[in-house]
Amino acid sequence: MTKLRVVVLGLSLSSSWGNGHATTFRALLRAFTARGHDVLFLERDVPWYAAHRDLTSPDFCRLELYSDLKDLDRYRDVIGNADAVIVGSYVPDGTDVGRYVQRLANGIVAFYDIDTPVTLAKMERGDYEYLSPSLIPNYDVYFSFTGGPTLDVLMERYGSPAARALYCSVDPKSYPILDREKRWDLSYLGTYSPDRQPTLERLLIEPARRAPHLRFAVAGPQYPEGTDWPENVERIDHVPPDDHPTFYAQSRYTLNVTRADMIRAGYSPSVRLFEAAACGTPIISDIWDGIETLLEPANEILLASKPEEVIDVLATWPEDQRSAMGQRARQRILAEHTAAHRAASMERDLHEAIRHRRQEQPFALAVES
Structure with a gap:
């Protein structure tokens, strides 16, 4: 053209x-x-x-x-x-x-x-x-x-x-699969937003409280001083884009959290969704209309609404099942969402x-x- x-x-x-x-x-x-x-x-x-x-x-x-x-x-x-x-x-x-x-x-x-x-x-x-x-x-x-x-x-x-x-x-060249030792069972990467915080509380902070033997991370700026973080939640103020692949590679799973207005509208995928999937890191996401048009639930992405659903995945899924889901999500992203x-x-x-x-x-x- x-x-x-x-x-x-x-x-x-x-x-x-x-x-x-x-x-x-x-x-x-x-x-x-x-x-x-x-x-x-x-x-x-x-x-x-x-x-x-x-x-x-x-x-x-x-x-x-x-x-x-x-x-x-x-x-x-x-x-x-x-x-x-x-x-x-x-x-x-x-x-x-x-x-x-x-x-x-x-x-x-x-x-x-x-x-x-x-x-x-x-x-x-x-x-x-x-x-x-x-x-x-x-x-x-x-x-x-x-x-x-x-x-x-x-x-x-x-x-x-x-x-x-x-x-x-996502640019797949900038978000490759890396072989890194796992530091966290579940991570989240995103700037603080008041309307995302209740979901973060429900799907990461509450699971961290209930499973003190597991490791979690929340990365991103502007979280209020004095937030009550469980001891097994590591706080990281900012992760530069060049370090995103390493962050995802060190996560067994990562969490996708969507703003309230975007949940109501549906069909509003975060850039982090594509980045994490390109890195082969399995995603646990909140639920909204249209997500099934991007990644297939239960096959390429996991959907959760309750803390116990998150804990069940983190505690019971074997490594080969976890890894296979991440690979399928990556293949879908490379085929349709680069x-x-x-x-x-x-x-x-x-x-x-x-x-x-x-x-x-x-x-x-x-x-x-």
């Missing part, structure tokens, strides 16, 4: 601290540029990411920082001349950024929502932090972290011309939007004349 010049304005590419956006963008854009496209990533320079940058000079795209909306004007020519401009969710002043891009861009404009259920819940409350309903019809494509019925909501209720699922993914799959999907949808725009332009010119 024709080479595309793409500008992405996303939450972060440079820092994976406290967010899953960076690893998602890294995998996706690396695979996308490998298909021959040119990408400029524009990131708002904010102090909390500046203090934790783990990628300053990517080898797959250009990365540049801007200080505010006024400073973004330095890139008005490249935004105006791009074939496609993609604005991401949770971009600071994202609603104003979206208006700016829609006004300036001569190519197509798209929104990539890595937080779709959260975004829709915020808009329902009148919270337009990074997206407002009035912007959605003017995004040629709405790439959504969430698939299923939510895509119909975006098109039928909010007027998106084209809502397309663009799930998170960054290369997502990049090809995004490429098709961008080209389709460009074709649609070109088909509309002659009609618009005829009306004007």
Whole structure:
């Protein structure tokens, strides 16, 4: 296909601290540029990411920082001349950024929502932090972290011309199977979120209390001081992406926990789901609609709702059964859910939007004349 010049304005590419956006963008854009496209990533320079940058000079795209909306004007020519401009969710002043891009861009404009259920819940409350309903019809494509019925909501209720699922993914070269001694029976990797905490309590902390002979780990920043962690739960403040494969390799099982809005919407897989499966680490997950379309329950992933279900797996599953499930999950991910799959999907949808725009332009010119 024709080479595309793409500008992405996303939450972060440079820092994976406290967010899953960076690893998602890294995998996706690396695979996308490998298909021959040119990408400029524009990131708002904010102090909390500046203090934790783990990628300053990517080898797959250009990365540049801007200080505010006024400073973004330095890139008005490249935004105006791009074939496609993609604005991401949770971009600071994202609603104003979206208006700016829609006004300036001569190519197509798209929104990539890595937080779709959260975004829709915020808009329902009148919270337009990074997206407002009035912007959605003017995004040629709405790439959504969430698939299923939510895509119909975006098109039928909010007027998106084209809502397309663009799930998170994984670069299998960056997430290989490693041979490491097991440190934990069950681990969890994720930034603290109040609406995830009850599930973490139920499926990891309570099992740790009931099985003091087993070992657990919770890795990720922003957990409140004074949290009552059992003695057999190891706390790790941050695991850089380069160390994720080792973290998973040291885990007999790992836990997937989903935010409440995403459980209600369904079809909202976390990037950690794909990363852990690519590493061959068996996953125990909470339950939500659509998970069976990604990994087959009881064959490629385990679903649990009670502490005793988790403890039963940790205590009774033999090693060959555990390992076989991890291998099956990895095979499914490599066959359907790599960054290369997502990049090809995004490429098709961008080209389709460009074709649609070109088909509309002659009609618009005829009306004007």
